[in-house]
Amino acid sequence: MDLQVLLVATDFSECAAAAFQMAKKLAHRFHAKIILLHVINQRLVEQMSSHLQVEPDTLMPEFRERSQQQLSEFLQRVEPGNLEVESMVVVGLPFKEIAVMARDLEVDLVIMGGYGRGGRGPIEELFFGSTAEKVVRLLPCPVLCVPLPAIREQGAA
Numbered sequence: 001m002d003l004q005v006l007l008v009a010t011d012f013s014e015c016a017a018a019a020f021q022m023a024k025k026l027a028h029r030f031h032a033k034i035i036l037l038h039v040i041n042q043r044l045v046e047q048m049s050s051h052l053q054v055e056p057d058t059l060m061p062e063f064r065e066r067s068q069q070q071l072s073e074f075l076q077r078v079e080p081g082n083l084e085v086e087s088m089v090v091v092g093l094p095f096k097e098i099a100v101m102a103r104d105l106e107v108d109l110v111i112m113g114g115y116g117r118g119g120r121g122p123i124e125e126l127f128f129g130s131t132a133e134k135v136v137r138l139l140p141c142p143v144l145c146v147p148l149p150a151i152r153e154q155g156a157a
Helices: 014-030 042-052 056-078 094-104 122-127 131-138 148-156
Strands: 005-009 033-041 085-092 109-113 143-146
Touching: 005 014, 005 094, 014 033, 014 056, 014 109, 014 143, 033 042, 033 056, 033 094, 042 056, 042 085, 056 085, 085 094, 094 109, 094 131, 131 143
Parallel strands: 005 033, 005 109, 033 085, 109 143
Antiparallel strands: none
């Protein structure tokens, strides 16, 4: 398998950090580029705009600025070293945007945490599935889901 471009989807959670650590190992081994992607959840923006009774577009600059700041903080936390890392922020439904970006950027592998910042919501997973599961269903390229416990065990070994 030749890996040149890795896409790491992040919601800035501990599980996403574990996925980035796995991406670092693969990027070193294959001399690959990492694209770090954060998706601003369109539904969250719509809910917030409805609650505040403003147009969604008026909230976007603040959402984007905060996301860029969180991306910078995330990168400091996961210490990419001398790897080539490009970061991106897009708006939409996370599973759809991850799939679209992976296709458009012609990535070789998508790496993401097994679950995100919200944890494992049994009701949501029962009816809708996790973001990772939806991405796996949509993409023709491989998707590596990194569960947090596996990283902890690997680090202890």
